[in-house]
Structure formats: C-alpha cells, structure tokens
Amino acid sequence: MATERVQTKVLVVDDEESQRTALAGMIAMWGYHVETAADGQEALDKLANFPAAVMVTDLNMPNMNGEELLRTLKSESNGPASIVLTAHGNLETAVNMVHELGAFWFLDKPIETSALRLLLERAASQGRLAAHAERLERQLSYQGVLGDLVGNSRAMQQVFALIRQVAPNKAAVLLTGESGTGKELVARAIHELSPRRAGPFVAINCAALPETLMESELFGHERGAFTGAVDRRAGCFELAQNGTVLLDEIGDMPMGTQAKLLRVLEDQRVRRLGAKSETQLDVRVIAATNAPLSDAIKEGKFREDLYYRLNVFPIPLPPLRDHLEDMPVLVRALLEDLNGKHDSRVTDVSTQVLERLRAHSWPGNVRELRNLLERAVILAGQGTIQLEHLPGQMNGGLQATSTGSSGAAAAPSPDGAHLLLPVGVTTVEQAERALIERTLEYTAQNKTRAAEILGISQKTLFNKLREYAAHGA
Numbered sequence: 001m002a003t004e005r006v007q008t009k010v011l012v013v014d015d016e017e018s019q020r021t022a023l024a025g026m027i028a029m030w031g032y033h034v035e036t037a038a039d040g041q042e043a044l045d046k047l048a049n050f051p052a053a054v055m056v057t058d059l060n061m062p063n064m065n066g067e068e069l070l071r072t073l074k075s076e077s078n079g080p081a082s083i084v085l086t087a088h089g090n091l092e093t094a095v096n097m098v099h100e101l102g103a104f105w106f107l108d109k110p111i112e113t114s115a116l117r118l119l120l121e122r123a124a125s126q127g128r129l130a131a132h133a134e135r136l137e138r139q140l141s142y143q144g145v146l147g148d149l150v151g152n153s154r155a156m157q158q159v160f161a162l163i164r165q166v167a168p169n170k171a172a173v174l175l176t177g178e179s180g181t182g183k184e185l186v187a188r189a190i191h192e193l194s195p196r197r198a199g200p201f202v203a204i205n206c207a208a209l210p211e212t213l214m215e216s217e218l219f220g221h222e223r224g225a226f227t228g229a230v231d232r233r234a235g236c237f238e239l240a241q242n243g244t245v246l247l248d249e250i251g252d253m254p255m256g257t258q259a260k261l262l263r264v265l266e267d268q269r270v271r272r273l274g275a276k277s278e279t280q281l282d283v284r285v286i287a288a289t290n291a292p293l294s295d296a297i298k299e300g301k302f303r304e305d306l307y308y309r310l311n312v313f314p315i316p317l318p319p320l321r322d323h324l325e326d327m328p329v330l331v332r333a334l335l336e337d338l339n340g341k342h343d344s345r346v347t348d349v350s351t352q353v354l355e356r357l358r359a360h361s362w363p364g365n366v367r368e369l370r371n372l373l374e375r376a377v378i379l380a381g382q383g384t385i386q387l388e389h390l391p392g393q394m395n396g397g398l399q400a401t402s403t404g405s406s407g408a409a410a411a412p413s414p415d416g417a418h419l420l421l422p423v424g425v426t427t428v429e430q431a432e433r434a435l436i437e438r439t440l441e442y443t444a445q446n447k448t449r450a451a452e453i454l455g456i457s458q459k460t461l462f463n464k465l466r467e468y469a470a471h472g473a
Contacts (some may be wrong), residue, residue: 214257
C-alpha cells in the first residue's frame, strides 16, 4: 500500500541557531515540511536533496550570505521562491534583491507572524504554479501526453478523453486491461486532474494480500481486534480521506470482503475491525482489473451488485500491440525517465531497433517495454541503442557489450533456444502462448527466470498461465 500527501517544503536559512530553530518550529506548526541551514553554502547543499518550494533566508551570514545565495540560485535557474529577512539598515539591499535577483519579497525583523504566514502561502502558490508550468512545457515537447501517460494514437487519445471527462467528478471508475498497460498511471492521472489532487492517493493491490489481512488493510483495526493487533491502525480508506483510493486487481478480492466493501461504498462510512463507531468518508474510488469481471460473476467469484457499484465509468486500456504507432513517443519518454534513473545519456534507438520493437507482440505491454529499454540503457550507457543491446530473442543472437561504467558484457543467447512458428496460420495469442511455454521448457519450469527472459513481471506470467489453464489445452 502506498500513500502520498502533498506538503510544501520550506528551507529556513539563518546563522543564529536560536532564531533558526524557533522560526522552523513555527513554520512546521503551520503544516509545512521544514529543513534548516546555517549559511548559504549549507543551504545549497540541502537544496540538492531537499527541493524546497520556498526559502526563508537571512541576509548577513558567514561563508555565503543571503545575497550570494540568491545570486547563485538565479544563475542555476532552479531556485525556490525566496523570502528575505532584513535587519535595520538592510531594507534597500532587500528591495534590490527582489528586483535584481528575483526574490519573492522581504520581511523586516523582528518578524510579524501573520505577515510571514501570508507571504509563505503566496510564495508556495507561486512555486506550485511555476512547477506546473515547467511540467506543461516538458509535456508539450511530446505529442500526446497526459500526466505520465504517453500516446498520440487514436486508442490512447480516447483514453485521455475519458480521463479528462471523469476526473472533475466523484464517480467510481473501473479500469480494465492487460497487465502492464498502465492502469495505475491512469488512476494517478485521474487523481491529479481532479479537485482532490491536494489530497492523498492510496493504492492497494488486492492480489498481493492474504485474505486474513485484507480487511485490516482496507478498513483498519483497533488494538486487540485480533491476534497480533498490538496497535490501532487506519485502513486505506481512512488514509485516503479527501483523496483517492485505487483498488488494484479487484477481481482477486475474497467474496466476504466484497460484501463489506459494498457496504462501505453505499454508506460512505467505514468501521475499523474491533471498533464500536464508524468514520464518515469522503473518498473517490477507482478499481482496476486485468481479467473480465463478467467472467468472475458467472463463476460466482465476484458480486454482481459490487460490479455495478464500481463500473459507473469504465475505462478500457488498449494492449501495446494495438497501438504500436505510439512506439517512437513511448520510447522517447521512457528513455528520458531511465536516463534520469541511471544517470545515463542514451539519446535514441536505431532504426533497426525501432523496427524490432514494432514487430514484437509485447505480452507484458508497456511494462515489458520499459524493462527491455532499462536493460538496453544500462548496456549502452550513452548514444544510441543498437540491436546488440536488445535481449537475445530480439537481436538475432548478437552479443551485447556495455559502454557504461561497469564495462561488463551480457552473455549471448544460448544455442538451441529458438522458436519457429508458421506464418499466416498462427494468431498473436497462439504465438504468445507458444513463446511462454517454450521459455518455460528452456528454464526447466523456473517461472522467475522465464519472466526475466520474457521481459515481463512474474504476476503477468502467473496470470497468463492461469488463463491458459482455464481455457484448457
């Protein structure tokens, strides 16, 4: 389970410890996340790992004073909105810093509490607008971007349109699609575009929890509610108050828990396990599944009334093989993200690599593509990804050599690990199944190793095998 809370970061810079500590404590009481620094140089060091939206800084400090600090931040074009604290005789300097160095405003000492609080709110608001503008500018470098979702195909544009339509209201959303198609990204995009964006986003994977823990994770529990409940704990619905909760893999939720979930959705109230009273909820619910719930309803594994409660606004996500025209923009976006993660400088993929990517069936969808590109980025290190940087089953047996820092070379694909399929009589689904079964044979049924070779998650592999078992040979 993951929780996100929006809390503005503030850096307080002052060489006098007593004033620095008192000021930081007061700002923290107003709900800000506060760090402190004793001079300008320490402030720069802190900002490297603490991206403050607002900085409150004194002018006169040793090592690096406030003016030098703001001048340095202006040269780097990435500084926070800054409030300058001035003592007697520094007013003219502070005004010049506002005009010349882009400080947000100044405040005389001794500080008037109400004035500081107002300035902080306004400076934080400016910081959020600047961050939003920067994100929009980055997104406009692509065609077809919504949040962390990328695609200019008709299929993805339809998804974007549905997200924009449903985000402003509170309707329940049901996301459907194969594993790896980006259901959690869609849920986050809905949250970020909604009036609840300032509230928490809480995600829980219903398939990853045993039945004995499911209700506690969802609804919370009181101390002593069951063996091992040593502390009182809020469930994901309470944690998502005034925000959004994502119930991923909802089809795997036990029937008993489904009944209790239905009541929570109908009453908008939740009762912790072992509690005597209920808590009023204001939570937007998004559910996701990679298997058709209609089949689970027919098999008696999913409640029909819960399905109708969740399926108010369905959004089906297309598999990657159905919008391969998005491959160039997807690759570009993923490379930018992976370069940041691995401190690499990979700029593009070769024409031959792009052709191979377009020809692949992608059973693991965008997640599989990301895993493949991550491996290639590590091997290439910089420049352009070539065929030899792809896994053996996609590069024709070429050996990959790394130009990155490790200098290690990846092993060539093993002899005999081939799969031949008759062209024209084999469907994509049949080819996918044959590839998975052949890979399992090659790994002696080692599912972990098979998933690595296929470039998909173990969960995706297990879901595919369960699907094959359900439909027989």
